[in-house]
Amino acid sequence: MSIHIMYFGMLAEIAGQAEETMVADGNLTVGSFRNLILEKYPAMRERKFKVAVNQRILEDFVPIDMPAEIALLPPFAGG
Amino acid sequence: MEKTHKSKKVFVEGPISPDFISKSIASHQSKTGIGAHAIFLGQIRADQKEAGVVTGIEYTAYEEMANQAFQDIREAAFAKFELTCMHIYHSLGVVPTGEISLFVFVSSPHRRAAFEASEFVVEEIKANVPIFGKELIGEKGEYVWKENS
Numbered sequence: 665m666s667i668h669i670m671y672f673g674m675l676a677e678i679a680g681q682a683e684e685t686m687v688a689d690g691n692l693t694v695g696s697f698r699n700l701i702l703e704k705y706p707a708m709r710e711r712k713f714k715v716a717v718n719q720r721i722l723e724d725f726v727p728i729d730m731p732a733e734i735a736l737l738p739p740f741a742g743g
Numbered sequence: 744m745e746k747t748h749k750s751k752k753v754f755v756e757g758p759i760s761p762d763f764i765s766k767s768i769a770s771h772q773s774k775t776g777i778g779a780h781a782i783f784l785g786q787i788r789a790d791q792k793e794a795g796v797v798t799g800i801e802y803t804a805y806e807e808m809a810n811q812a813f814q815d816i817r818e819a820a821f822a823k824f825e826l827t828c829m830h831i832y833h834s835l836g837v838v839p840t841g842e843i844s845l846f847v848f849v850s851s852p853h854r855r856a857a858f859e860a861s862e863f864v865v866e867e868i869k870a871n872v873p874i875f876g877k878e879l880i881g882e883k884g885e886y887v888w889k890e891n892s
Contacts, residue, residue, distance in 0.1 A: 670805065672803065672804075672805055672873070672875050673803065673875035673877070673888055674888045716805070716808060716873070719805075719807060719808040719811060735805050735808065735873075737805065737873050738875060738888065738890075739888075739890035739891065740869065740870070740871070740872060740873060740874055740875070740890075740891055741800075741802075741874060741875050741876030741888070741889035741890060741891055742802075742804075742833060742845070742868050742869055742872045742874030742876075742891070743785045743833075743844070743845050743865065743868055743869045743874075743891065
């Protein structure tokens with residue numbers, strides 16, 4: 665199953681790209697997805713971020729429904 | 744059935760000009776049920792950072808999600824306060840210090856609702872809209888990422 669991942673702000677800098685597609689098995693939760701990302705990009709361990717699945721911010725225990733567009737959101741700075 | 748309010752374009756490229764703001768005010772002269780406008784303007788501050796003085800902020804956003812969040816804030820504000828109309832504009836791209844990056848304009852028959860709605864809308868934007876800011880520092884291309892407190 666492929667998921668479309670979008671990185672914003674400082675997280676895009678760490679990833680070296682604004683988006684990518686990743687292949688994952690069908691039983692991901694937000695938390696297990698977060699762990700995959702932290703394995704791939706260890707520098708993100710020091711950063712706070714929220715995970716939005718199909719534009720909704722979800723807690724780590726929530727399963728990810730496929731197909732998913734997942735966005736990694738650093739702290740907001742609007743205003 | 745819940746009243747819905749038309750979604751409006753919020754993001755503008757670069758700073759929001761005082762001319763645009765004055766034209767927005769003028770365009771409400773025909774809405775004579777309004778007795779009070781409240782306007783909030785966010786301006787870029789020249790903060791002193793370790794690396795130097797902030798010269799501007801470069802904004803980016805998760806635009807689709809941000810537009811939905813703005814729409815949700817509009818709906819919530821109309822449900823909560825007695826408002827005649829509401830406009831929100833936020834910059835994307837670079838806004839130099841001293842210039843305006845956020846323009847919230849709420850109008851009501853009476854002042855209380857206008858005051859309260861403007862505060863509500865600004866706080867909601869700061870907390871819930873996925874906008875990101877890079878504070879640009881000095882002349883050498885240094886920066887730090889901004890975080891709302």
